[in-house]
Amino acid sequence: MSEFRGLIMDFPLTLHHFLERAGKYFPKKEIVTRTRTGVHRYTYGDYYRRVHQLAHALKKIGVEPGDRVGTLAWNTYRHLEIYFAAPCYGAVLHTLNLRLPLDQLTYIINHAEDKVVFVDASLLQLLERIKDHLHSVRLFVVMNDVGEYQTSLSPVVDYEDLLASVPQEPYPWPELSEWAAAGMCYTSGTTGNPKGVVYSHRAIFLHSFAVAMAGGIGVNERDVVLPIVPMFHANAWGLPFAAVMVGAKIVNPGPFLQPRDLCQLIQDERVTMTGAVPTIWIGIYNLLKQEKFDLSSLRLVVVGGSAMPRQLIEAFEKEYGIYFLHAWGMTETTPLGTMAIPKSYMDGWPDEQRYEVRAKQGIPAVGVEIRAVDAEGKEIPWDGKTMGELQVRGPWVTSGYYNDPRTAEAFMDGWFKTGDVVTIDPEGYIQIVDRVKDLVKSGGEWISSVDLENAIMVHPKVLEAAVIAAPHPKWQERPLAVVVPKPEYKDSITKEEIIEFLAGRFAKWWLPDDVVFVEEIPKTSVGKFDKKVLRDRFKDYTLPTAV
Numbered sequence: 283m284s285e286f287r288g289l290i291m292d293f294p295l296t297l298h299h300f301l302e303r304a305g306k307y308f309p310k311k312e313i314v315t316r317t318r319t320g321v322h323r324y325t326y327g328d329y330y331r332r333v334h335q336l337a338h339a340l341k342k343i344g345v346e347p348g349d350r351v352g353t354l355a356w357n358t359y360r361h362l363e364i365y366f367a368a369p370c371y372g373a374v375l376h377t378l379n380l381r382l383p384l385d386q387l388t389y390i391i392n393h394a395e396d397k398v399v400f401v402d403a404s405l406l407q408l409l410e411r412i413k414d415h416l417h418s419v420r421l422f423v424v425m426n427d428v429g430e431y432q433t434s435l436s437p438v439v440d441y442e443d444l445l446a447s448v449p450q451e452p453y454p455w456p457e458l459s460e461w462a463a464a465g466m467c468y469t470s471g472t473t474g475n476p477k478g479v480v481y482s483h484r485a486i487f488l489h490s491f492a493v494a495m496a497g498g499i500g501v502n503e504r505d506v507v508l509p510i511v512p513m514f515h516a517n518a519w520g521l522p523f524a525a526v527m528v529g530a531k532i533v534n535p536g537p538f539l540q541p542r543d544l545c546q547l548i549q550d551e552r553v554t555m556t557g558a559v560p561t562i563w564i565g566i567y568n569l570l571k572q573e574k575f576d577l578s579s580l581r582l583v584v585v586g587g588s589a590m591p592r593q594l595i596e597a598f599e600k601e602y603g604i605y606f607l608h609a610w611g612m613t614e615t616t617p618l619g620t621m622a623i624p625k626s627y628m629d630g631w632p633d634e635q636r637y638e639v640r641a642k643q644g645i646p647a648v649g650v651e652i653r654a655v656d657a658e659g660k661e662i663p664w665d666g667k668t669m670g671e672l673q674v675r676g677p678w679v680t681s682g683y684y685n686d687p688r689t690a691e692a693f694m695d696g697w698f699k700t701g702d703v704v705t706i707d708p709e710g711y712i713q714i715v716d717r718v719k720d721l722v723k724s725g726g727e728w729i730s731s732v733d734l735e736n737a738i739m740v741h742p743k744v745l746e747a748a749v750i751a752a753p754h755p756k757w758q759e760r761p762l763a764v765v766v767p768k769p770e771y772k773d774s775i776t777k778e779e780i781i782e783f784l785a786g787r788f789a790k791w792w793l794p795d796d797v798v799f800v801e802e803i804p805k806t807s808v809g810k811f812d813k814k815v816l817r818d819r820f821k822d823y824t825l826p827t828a829v
């Protein structure tokens with residue numbers, strides 16, 4: 283074999299290739315950003331020049347190869363500039379989640395040892411409140427998105443002043459290994475402190491091909507791409523990288539994420555593809571019932587982050603002609619893992635069955651491998667019923683958390699343990715039924731808290747419901763339903779009617795042992811039910827069946 287080695291070029295898969303290609307072949311294409319004063323527009327040509335200038339600027343402010351460059355910013359053209367300038371320069375783009383509690387934000391900046399932080403002026407106060415606890419940051423670079431600003435941060439420099447002070451010629455990019463770190467992002471930490479995930483150039487490069495692949499998301503040059511999912515959350519699902527790779531027009535929403543703003547932007551800029559979590563689409567659906575917008579330019583919407591209700595996929599398609607692609611991923615998987623792409627022969631299936639497939643989380647993207655195992659570590663059958671923990675591996679799946687001992691428990695024989703519990707149907711489509719830590723483990727059997735709470739939320743008197751495991755002397759755990767009634771039913775709703783409502787739908791042993799009514803379900807920074815807080819609150823709760 284050895285005489286054949288070296289007969290293909292050793293060409294590193296780094297982000298320089300995407301940037302240089304975009305600057306060379308698509309300089310006339312547009313990048314649009316919604317701002318407080320209107321709409322900012324420039325071309326890839328302008329973008330390319332500014333990314334090179336920003337690299338000069340990173341050098342000027344003393345950023346060294348491998349240093350972490352933090353960003354605390356909305357989806358804007360400046361954020362997109364750092365997205366390429368930092369990794370191409372050899373530094374590590376570290377996106378900071380602006381919705382995190384301040385103690386976690388502090389933890390993340392310190393843990394990653396960010397050397398500089400680029401911050402939108404509209405978000406300055408977040409950093410001002412924690413500045414005395416930040417140990418590594420040597421400089422704050424302010425991106426003015428408000429007009430006038432003042433800050434107690436120090437030392438600071440203005441982004442535009444910095445760019446104006448550096449050479450205009452192209453920056454001589456260093457030669458980087460494709461294995462060099464390009465970016466990092468911390469998980470939002472539903473258990474304990476957030477964990478750092480590091481993305482190599484190679485991982486992002488290959489992931490971008492998967493995002494651009496026809497038959498799936500298929501981002502291409504003709505697209506007008508609107509990343510609604512924040513650039514601080516799992517690389518905005520890789521959309522900015524893929525869009526620059528193919529030279530697609532990019533539309534950035536800035537901080538304007540209300541349904542009306544988004545619909546207006548889609549209509550004005552003739553957006554063809556976008557991505558956002560289900561809650562955004564629930565808001566948009568409700569708005570479209572009251573106001574008219576022309577969203578006919580949309581060819582595809584990627585939705586994920588939590589389960590997209592089947593009814594909504596169907597309603598959007600039938601009422602507005604908008605096609606949804608349901609996808610699953612994690613910060614740890616860069617993030618694209620699986621997509622519910624129906625197979626061609628499913629076109630002839632009845633609606634009921636087709637939408638059932640479309641509402642699942644799907645089959646893996648090319649490059650990603652998946653399996654699911656039961657409590658004994660044995661692979662589960664593809665019967666659509668048996669539950670197992672989903673495990674993944676692939677060229678853009680993390681192989682360890684950054685400086686974190688929790689890495690040890692996150693892997694099994696080279697597979698990453700996702701913590702998600704799934705079934706796999708005979709066609710290979712996964713369906714997420716729960717998270718491992720949220721499952722109710724009743725006498726060795728698993729009960730899906732998600733299935734129960736979704737069923738309860740269909741009850742006409744219920745606003746929200748979460749199901750958690752409560753300790754039980756005989757069964758170890760039994761389900762406890764925590765329910766928020768609609769205000770008008772606050773005094774009339776009963777435990778019995780909830781249980782009766784579920785009785786026809788689930789096996790008897792799945793039914794909650796108790797129902798408690800509360801004012802509100804606690805939520806995480808990204809709007810998911812915070813079951814950790816809820817479990818804490820009910821940890822000493824005695825079920826009526828436990829006495």
Ligand code: ADP
Pocket residue numbers: 469470471472516585586587588589590608609610611612613614643700701702714717
């Ligand atoms: P965090 O783990 O901090 O919530 P992530 O954004 O990495 O942040 O979330 C990944 C998790 O989100 C997955 O492990 C899964 O539980 C959930 N998730 C992602 N996409 C979907 C989806 N389409 N349906 C259901 N759950 C999803």
